[in-house]
Amino acid sequence: METLLLSAEEVKSLITMEEAIDAVEEAFRLYALSKALMPPKVYLCFENGDLRAMPASIMGYAGVKWVNSHPENPGRGLPSVMAVLVLNDPSTGFPLAVMDATFLTSLRTGAAGGVAIKHLARKNSEIFGFVGCGKQARYQLLAAMEVCNVELVKAYDVNKRAEEKFREFCESLGVECKFKELEKVCDCDVLVTTTPSTKPIVKSKWVAEGTHINAIGADAPGKQEL
Incomplete structure (x- = not known):
């Protein structure tokens, strides 16, 4: 037997966002039915970031993803997040x-x-607020466009260059993007936060009743966006 090696470009050619949403939705369903195994992440924490081992088993396969999170990496010419995945046959x-x-x-x-x-936001959601305009904001927008009619994006980032690049990305998708003060960005149908913040940046009084929030950045102990 040979181990298949897949480059980044090869992986990109094999799956779309629509397919990813279907796969993740099915994975959530199987996990809820106790038909998937996903033990807690294991962290190695450093001064400027961390490394994480993320094992799981589902549908006759097992694997582990080894991934970092280093928010200052873009200043070094590297992505904030990089990862490699090993897929195993659980029987052998x-x-x-x-x-x-x-x-x-x-x-x-x-x-x-x-x-x-898809399952939690109002079905007529059209106005999306983005707090954080980095790489993950783009993928959140692409996913939102698969399940909603996104008419307007309101965006905020402390990095104005990131804001401008996100605006260009929105325009390439035919979506209007406006920069707003943080409080005004939160006045939306769906609020997406994708920051590495360790202190709350979104106040409850800014968020109207019925707003759906995807708080993506708070993915580890010590992080908090809301």
Whole structure:
């Protein structure tokens, strides 16, 4: 037997956001039925970031993703998040595939947001607020567009260059994007936060009743956006 090696470009050619949303939705369903195993992440924490091991088993396969989170990496010319995934045969342990998982990480996180919007947000949601305009905001928007009619994006980021790049991305998708003060961004149908903040940045009084929130950035102990 040979282990399949997949590059980032090969992985990108094999799956779309629509397919990712369907896959994540099915994974959530199986996990709720106790038909999937997903033990807690294991962290290695450092001064400027962390590394995480994320094992899981589902539908006759097992695997582990090894992924980092280093928010200051863009200043070094590196992505904030990079990952590799090893897929195994659970009956023998044989490594079936080793693949780049940086794109998969972004895609899967975006798809999870899409599943949440599909089932939890108001069906007529059209105005989306984005707090944080980095890479993951783009995937959250792509997923939202698969399940909603996105008419307007209101965006805020402390990094104005990130805001401008996000506006250009929105326009490339035919979506209007306006920069607003943080409080005004929260006046929306769906609010998406994708920051590494360790202190609350969104106040409850800014969020209207019925607003759906995808708080993506608070993915580890010590992080808080709301």
